[in-house]
Amino acid sequence: MQFHHHGYVSADPRVLPAAGVGLDRPEDLPEEVDVLIIGAGPAGVIAAAQLAQFPGITTRLVERRPDRLPLGQADGVQARSVETFAAFGFYEQITAEAYRIMEMAFWEPDPHHPEDIVRTSRPRDDDRGISEFPHLVVNQARVLDYFLEAAANGPARLRPDYGWELTDLAVGGADESHPVTVTLRGAGPHEGAERTVRARYVVGCDGAHSAVRDAIGCVPVGDKSNHAWGVLDVLAVTDFPDVRTKCAIRSHDGGNVLLIPREGGFLVRWYVDLGVVPDDDDGAIRRTPLAEIVARANAIIHPYTLDVRDVPWHSVYEVGHRVTDRFDDVPLDQVGTREPHVFITGDACHTHSAKAGQGMNVSMQDGWNIAWKLGHVLSGLAPQSLLSTYSAERQVVARNLIDFDRQWSTLMATKPEDLPDPGYLAEYYVRSSEFAFGFMTHYAPSSIVGDAEHQHLATGFPIGKRFKSAVVERVCDANRVHLGHHHRADGRWRVYAFADSPAAGEPSALADWAAWLASDPTSPLLRHTPPGADPGSVLDVKVVYQQDHTQMDNVVGVPGVFLPRTGPFGLIDYERVYATDPRDDVFEARGIDRGGVVVVVRPDQYVAAVLPLTARAELTAFFAGALLP
Amino acid sequence: MQFHHHGYVSADPRVLPAAGVGLDRPEDLPEEVDVLIIGAGPAGVIAAAQLAQFPGITTRLVERRPDRLPLGQADGVQARSVETFAAFGFYEQITAEAYRIMEMAFWEPDPHHPEDIVRTSRPRDDDRGISEFPHLVVNQARVLDYFLEAAANGPARLRPDYGWELTDLAVGGADESHPVTVTLRGAGPHEGAERTVRARYVVGCDGAHSAVRDAIGCVPVGDKSNHAWGVLDVLAVTDFPDVRTKCAIRSHDGGNVLLIPREGGFLVRWYVDLGVVPDDDDGAIRRTPLAEIVARANAIIHPYTLDVRDVPWHSVYEVGHRVTDRFDDVPLDQVGTREPHVFITGDACHTHSAKAGQGMNVSMQDGWNIAWKLGHVLSGLAPQSLLSTYSAERQVVARNLIDFDRQWSTLMATKPEDLPDPGYLAEYYVRSSEFAFGFMTHYAPSSIVGDAEHQHLATGFPIGKRFKSAVVERVCDANRVHLGHHHRADGRWRVYAFADSPAAGEPSALADWAAWLASDPTSPLLRHTPPGADPGSVLDVKVVYQQDHTQMDNVVGVPGVFLPRTGPFGLIDYERVYATDPRDDVFEARGIDRGGVVVVVRPDQYVAAVLPLTARAELTAFFAGALLP
Ligand SMILES: Cc1cc2nc3c(=O)[nH]c(=O)nc-3n(C[C@H](O)[C@H](O)[C@H](O)COP(=O)(O)OP(=O)(O)OC[C@H]3O[C@@H](n4cnc5c(N)ncnc54)[C@H](O)[C@@H]3O)c2cc1C
Numbered sequence A, B: 001m002q003f004h005h006h007g008y009v010s011a012d013p014r015v016l017p018a019a020g021v022g023l024d025r026p027e028d029l030p031e032e033v034d035v036l037i038i039g040a041g042p043a044g045v046i047a048a049a050q051l052a053q054f055p056g057i058t059t060r061l062v063e064r065r066p067d068r069l070p071l072g073q074a075d076g077v078q079a080r081s082v083e084t085f086a087a088f089g090f091y092e093q094i095t096a097e098a099y100r101i102m103e104m105a106f107w108e109p110d111p112h113h114p115e116d117i118v119r120t121s122r123p124r125d126d127d128r129g130i131s132e133f134p135h136l137v138v139n140q141a142r143v144l145d146y147f148l149e150a151a152a153n154g155p156a157r158l159r160p161d162y163g164w165e166l167t168d169l170a171v172g173g174a175d176e177s178h179p180v181t182v183t184l185r186g187a188g189p190h191e192g193a194e195r196t197v198r199a200r201y202v203v204g205c206d207g208a209h210s211a212v213r214d215a216i217g218c219v220p221v222g223d224k225s226n227h228a229w230g231v232l233d234v235l236a237v238t239d240f241p242d243v244r245t246k247c248a249i250r251s252h253d254g255g256n257v258l259l260i261p262r263e264g265g266f267l268v269r270w271y272v273d274l275g276v277v278p279d280d281d282d283g284a285i286r287r288t289p290l291a292e293i294v295a296r297a298n299a300i301i302h303p304y305t306l307d308v309r310d311v312p313w314h315s316v317y318e319v320g321h322r323v324t325d326r327f328d329d330v331p332l333d334q335v336g337t338r339e340p341h342v343f344i345t346g347d348a349c350h351t352h353s354a355k356a357g358q359g360m361n362v363s364m365q366d367g368w369n370i371a372w373k374l375g376h377v378l379s380g381l382a383p384q385s386l387l388s389t390y391s392a393e394r395q396v397v398a399r400n401l402i403d404f405d406r407q408w409s410t411l412m413a414t415k416p417e418d419l420p421d422p423g424y425l426a427e428y429y430v431r432s433s434e435f436a437f438g439f440m441t442h443y444a445p446s447s448i449v450g451d452a453e454h455q456h457l458a459t460g461f462p463i464g465k466r467f468k469s470a471v472v473e474r475v476c477d478a479n480r481v482h483l484g485h486h487h488r489a490d491g492r493w494r495v496y497a498f499a500d501s502p503a504a505g506e507p508s509a510l511a512d513w514a515a516w517l518a519s520d521p522t523s524p525l526l527r528h529t530p531p532g533a534d535p536g537s538v539l540d541v542k543v544v545y546q547q548d549h550t551q552m553d554n555v556v557g558v559p560g561v562f563l564p565r566t567g568p569f570g571l572i573d574y575e576r577v578y579a580t581d582p583r584d585d586v587f588e589a590r591g592i593d594r595g596g597v598v599v600v601v602r603p604d605q606y607v608a609a610v611l612p613l614t615a616r617a618e619l620t621a622f623f624a625g626a627l628l629p
């Protein structure tokens, strides 16, 4: 965490100094905004937290609920989401209050007494070191709280406007600069009121029944019918021994339960499968009484019993596998001919079962993806065409997710005797965990993802996938740090220069590259840093040497471009210079060529380019596509 | 973190439900209180945070400042303090914003060019694995903020009363139940007002010029004269390469500087030695101009230069080595004949140089020590005689501290050529680090510290020293956790049963002990748990098995006393049952006898007793001395 460089910060450094639109933010909804976010679910709040970093952009977040979400909904937080929490600055806090999944237990009918269940296996959750981040369970309500805190602490001081429901949205009209007109109906505190807001852009984060989606004519495609689960958050006494372990439990009569221990040590969530919703159901399944769901759970876990003492929340969660044909307002036959102004995210564009615990997670990545792009375009850093990459990138992810979830749900519903072998389900779970954890997203080449020509120079940083962090030593203070964890969600690109073998101060390819970057007219650092801004304000450039820090004379000999002057006092920023931790050599760990490599990472932590230190024109060209001069 | 067991907690679980005096806490200072804490420095705020855990006790914290401390004063946070932060629930947050000391650099005159300094060594800060907690640097102001947040979040909802200065204190008088009368003068918001408050107990945390100390006639003993340092928090540009490393720098002309990099990556604190204050100084040294101190620093770091751009805070810190003869209001010749009602803590009873970075740290341990004892006595859990152990325990610590600090200051002031060898200072630093980190406190036997008869059964848990945590596996959810980190500052005793070798469910000494503890009339658990309270509310009993968790059938076979029923719903608390982590066997790591051992730990994390599982009468007797029936 870096602060004090613009003067002494006395109180919580997480509260950034208010700036721009955050200085005199009106309490009341303005008539005109740059970005209007509809819905404060996971997708909406992350978009708000990201846009709050841009003090030049007026963003408002409207939500029809009268207040914060108190409980319920999703709770599974995959490692990629926890990595994302780190980027937004609240990983430590939320982890401290969450349940951490270490193992998953599988229970099946006892072959000898099929009416009883027995534990068949208990694989470790992340057996392959996919991520240094944990797999957590914590209520969606708390996730929203933390993102909203981050949004309120951003320079733009973004706070949700509760009690406003979107009833209508239209694109086009007289005001070319604010082409989207939104009609809002007051709810809760604003009951009876109505408002019209004109926006440059609207982000629809309004969930499975999205009105924004309908207004722009996106069509959900997929299953005809829904699947239903009874979802219970219970405080109960049970003799089922694995009640504090995540479990998939299947009984001899085809019943199945997904059991998720919850934060705090006592609460447990039970997903009781209620099967496919008949076409003529007419809401009947949603009226399944609580007692019936509890009885079903009891039957499934026989010979164990569940004695429910309190049910803070329950619901029948009914959902089908569906993805919309596009994620913005540009009809498929007009793509490339005009720019989008309305986007949909999260459940508004893709729905699927809760079995794989993906709903909240994928929605957050949607929200982050569109938000930094809007931040760049509206700040004048990037061309408007950047916005088209949102639908292109995220629709593929959603489709893969649906396929994965369908496979997993089908497997869970398959009778044990119809599976290849008894351990099949557990094996599949472990095998597919990289996907489930959120790390299989792989963006295709575009204006912000380069090609794979030089991928062999850094095999551990696949272009288009998220930058997998590694441990390095910060030279100035000998701290062992995770390089990637210093990539905060501040809207900046990262450029990591992995040095060739000479030490700092000796002639090297790195030194030549640094000199070029510092002063050549084609240097992207010079071309894309706005006049008067700190050198690292758009491209955050760091260096990692092959030596360990004890082999260096601190930062002596390190080129000045890695020791940039920052803030009104022109202070030296020492936290851009890293050494290799000999116990955990990043060059080995990530397959980095000893001749030196430049790795470019997007504001949302996806690897955008891998280039040799000599490929200067390519680096210039890459940024010329991603950023405006 | 455990919650939800008394019903669903929707918002931040760190905010405990208000209870008792926290339910209708008056804004205004009452005329009568149980405990009045004077001064919201490190000692006062930790005492407040601890007492806020006791909803039956009316505690108020008065402070003459009109508001929170904005900046300045101490900044070195030793590992024991960070461990303490963990107990108060904010270790993760404060660590994320602090500077972490990994190495200390020693700079001395270059033997060839004595007017220039050169780096002579750079030892690692904790080279001996003394603690799993880091050594941090973070401003005192933030430490106070976090403790005050913990105090406000406690069931008693304790918030400081700013703007009240103690002017007088008298013990005795008509009101026997509230024998201490305190006169307060309004300051800041209360300018012009005056108040009298009667208290059962007063804790003087009012710093080096303590009025409470003077009122109870405690006499500071020690150095006649003070030593002075110019202390600067600067934002500067320098070519001194180690400016982000903690440094001790000594120049050829006897000048010396202690350089402490500060949180945030840019701020640096410089302690510039101004020497012994002459007897006839009359405040002159305190008026040393900033420019002169900066010039002195520049001269000392020659050939490097310091170009100061901003000085958020500076002060001349003048202090001598002194300890008061006692830490409470009972004159030495009356000890044992009457109970104390007034206590002094922190700088009020001991002062010393800033060189070893101890001031804030030792003060916090003082405050914690007295606060849990007051909590126990006022809640009726422990006899009043417990309060005498405060002065007895902490005065020894203070004396050792003064001795240590004097040695360290003398060494720092010794000319390099007069030391045994050039690396002597660095070696001494490493050698003495267990003391400096705060882990050499070793309480003598008393009503709350048992004797060492069975120490050989657990050599890694020395009786009277703080419980050094170790890694174990929580059985219910396979989480690898630090046993000691679950010991929060909730005022409870811990009883750890390390099992003998049989597995759970088999006959064993542990099973016999558990049966005794659960139901025998002499069981301390039955004797000391108030009627109607949760079984773990005074004694938190945990078990650690020798098996690893994969060798156990979850908690099946574990005695019920380790799976206590808790809260209004009678839920099972699964977080008392641990297994041994095979990668880091706690029995090996802490020298625990394989025949099983009981380790008793005080509410402030000090080991109180080590006993075999068969020593039941001894365990009963121990708690009969420490707690009321
Ligand atoms: C009742 C319920 C139970 C669920 N249970 C589970 C579960 O057990 N497990 C699981 O994994 N997932 C569950 N989900 C799904 C999971 O919560 C979603 O996948 C996830 O929240 C998607 O995030 P989102 O931001 O896209 O949408 P949401 O979280 O649905 O957020 C949409 C927000 O938009 C607001 N909104 C909607 N329409 C408007 C409008 N017109 N104007 C203004 N605001 C509007 C809503 O009030 C809501 O706050 C549940 C969802 C719901 C609604």
Ligand SMILES: Cc1cc2nc3c(=O)[nH]c(=O)nc-3n(C[C@H](O)[C@H](O)[C@H](O)COP(=O)(O)OP(=O)(O)OC[C@H]3O[C@@H](n4cnc5c(N)ncnc54)[C@H](O)[C@@H]3O)c2cc1C
Binding pocket: B038, B039, B040, B041, B042, B043, B044, B062, B063, B064, B065, B072, B073, B074, B075, B076, B140, B164, B165, B166, B167, B205, B206, B207, B208, B209, B210, B211, B231, B315, B317, B345, B346, B347, B348, B353, B354, B357, B358, B359, B360, B363
């Ligand atoms: C100006 C200053 C600079 C310091 N600089 C350093 C440093 O650079 N490095 C270092 O290690 N240590 C430094 N210290 C010492 C360090 O801060 C102390 O060791 C530590 O704070 C001791 O904690 P404490 O709680 O005992 O007392 P303090 O932190 O001194 O707190 C005492 C509190 O009591 C209040 N108070 C005093 N009298 C009354 C009264 N009559 N009525 C009501 N309230 C009262 C004060 O306003 C203060 O808030 C400094 C102290 C001071 C005062």
